[in-house]
Amino acid sequence: MFARHFFSLAGLVLAAIPAYGQDLLDPEIAFRATARLVRPDLIEVRYQTAPGYYLYRDRLSYVLEPAEAVLGKPKLPAGKTKHDEFFGKQVIYRNLSIVTLPVAAAVDTPLTLTADLQGCADLGVCYPPVRRKFTLSLSAAPAK
Amino acid sequence: MIQVRTVAVLVAAGALALSVGFATNYLMRGGDLASRGTSEEADVESLFAARMPDLAGNQTSLGAWRGKILVVNFWATWCVPCREEIPDFIRLQREFGGKGVQFVGIAADQADKVTLFSNEFQINYPLLIGNYGALDLAKHVGNRISALPFTVVLDRNGRLVHRQLGVLEVDKLRSIFGELL
Numbered sequence: 001m002f003a004r005h006f007f008s009l010a011g012l013v014l015a016a017i018p019a020y021g022q023d024l025l026d027p028e029i030a031f032r033a034t035a036r037l038v039r040p041d042l043i044e045v046r047y048q049t050a051p052g053y054y055l056y057r058d059r060l061s062y063v064l065e066p067a068e069a070v071l072g073k074p075k076l077p078a079g080k081t082k083h084d085e086f087f088g089k090q091v092i093y094r095n096l097s098i099v100t101l102p103v104a105a106a107v108d109t110p111l112t113l114t115a116d117l118q119g120c121a122d123l124g125v126c127y128p129p130v131r132r133k134f135t136l137s138l139s140a141a142p143a144k
Numbered sequence: 145m146i147q148v149r150t151v152a153v154l155v156a157a158g159a160l161a162l163s164v165g166f167a168t169n170y171l172m173r174g175g176d177l178a179s180r181g182t183s184e185e186a187d188v189e190s191l192f193a194a195r196m197p198d199l200a201g202n203q204t205s206l207g208a209w210r211g212k213i214l215v216v217n218f219w220a221t222w223c224v225p226c227r228e229e230i231p232d233f234i235r236l237q238r239e240f241g242g243k244g245v246q247f248v249g250i251a252a253d254q255a256d257k258v259t260l261f262s263n264e265f266q267i268n269y270p271l272l273i274g275n276y277g278a279l280d281l282a283k284h285v286g287n288r289i290s291a292l293p294f295t296v297v298l299d300r301n302g303r304l305v306h307r308q309l310g311v312l313e314v315d316k317l318r319s320i321f322g323e324l325l
Binding site: 024084121123129 | 290
C-alpha cells in the first residue's frame with residue numbers, strides 16, 4: 001500500500017519535470033577519443049560517442065609531430081549520412097568509430113598526435129571544435 | 145497514523161523530485177529567472193562590458209543597447225541548430241524592434257564566415273565577432289558546457305530574465321516579450 005502510493009505519486013511528479021531537464025554532457029565525456037601506435041607506421045584513433053551524440057567526419061583532422069613523421073591519408077569508417085538544409089549530406093559517427101592513420105616515414109617514437117573533432121547532441125546543441133593531444137609510443141597503453 | 149506518515153513521505157518525495165527537476169532545468173537548459181544574486185549581476189555586467197568587433201570592425205559592447213530588451217544569441221556558422229533559429233530572430237527583430245526589443249548575435253566564429261552568412265540570410269540585427277572568447281563570455285551567464293546555440297534575454301534594467309541552451313522557440317520569445325513590454 002505504502003510502496004504503491006509512493007511510486008505512483010513519485011512517477012507523476014517525475015513525469016511533470018520537463019524532458020529537457022536532462023543533463024547535457026561535457027564534451028570530454030560526450031566525445032571520447034583514444035589513440036595508439038599499432039605499428040611504427042600505423043596509428044589507430046578510436047572515437048566513442050555517448051548515446052545521443054555524434055561527430056562530423058569532415059571535422060576530424062590530424063597533425064603529427066615531429067614533422068619528419070609524415071601522416072598519410074586517414075582511413076575513415078563509412079559512418080551514417082545525416083541531411084540538413086544547410087550543409088546537405090553530412091557523414092556522422094556514433095558509438096565506436098575507428099580511424100587509422102598511416103605514418104609515411106617512420107621515425108623514433110614518441111610521436112605527438114593532435115586530433116581536432118567537432119560534434120553535436122541530438123537534443124539540438126552543438127559543441128565547439130575541440131583539440132585532443134596524444135603522446136604515442138610503441139608498446140605503451142593507449143593514450144587518453 | 146500510517147496514512148499520515150505515507151502522505152508526509154509522498155509530499156517530501158514530491159518536493160524533492162520537483163526541486164531536483166527545476167534546479168536541473170534552470171541550470172542546464174533554460175528557464176525564467178525569478179531572482180538574481182550578486183554574482184549574477186556581476187556576470188551580466190561582464191557581458192555588458194565585453195568589447196568585440198562588429199562586422200565593420202568597430203569595437204562594440206552590449207552596453208551600447210542598455211535600456212532595450214536585449215536578446216543575446218551566442219551562435220556559430222558551423223552550428224546547424226544555430227542557423228535554424230536565426231530566420232525566426234530576423235522576423236522577431238522586424239516585428240518587435242520598434243517596441244524596444246534588440247537582438248544581438250555574438251558569434252563564436254571568424255569574421256569572414258560570419259559576414260558571408262549575414263549577407264546570405266540578410267540578418268537585420270548587429271553581429272559581434274567573439275571567436276572562441278564568446279564561449280567564455282557565455283560561461284559567465286550560465287553556459288557551463290559551451291554548447292550552442294545559447295541565448296539570454298535581459299530586461300530594460302539589464303536583469304537576466306531567461307536563458308536557453310538549444311533553440312529558443314518563437315512562442316517562448318513572444319511570451320517573454322509579452323511580459324516585458
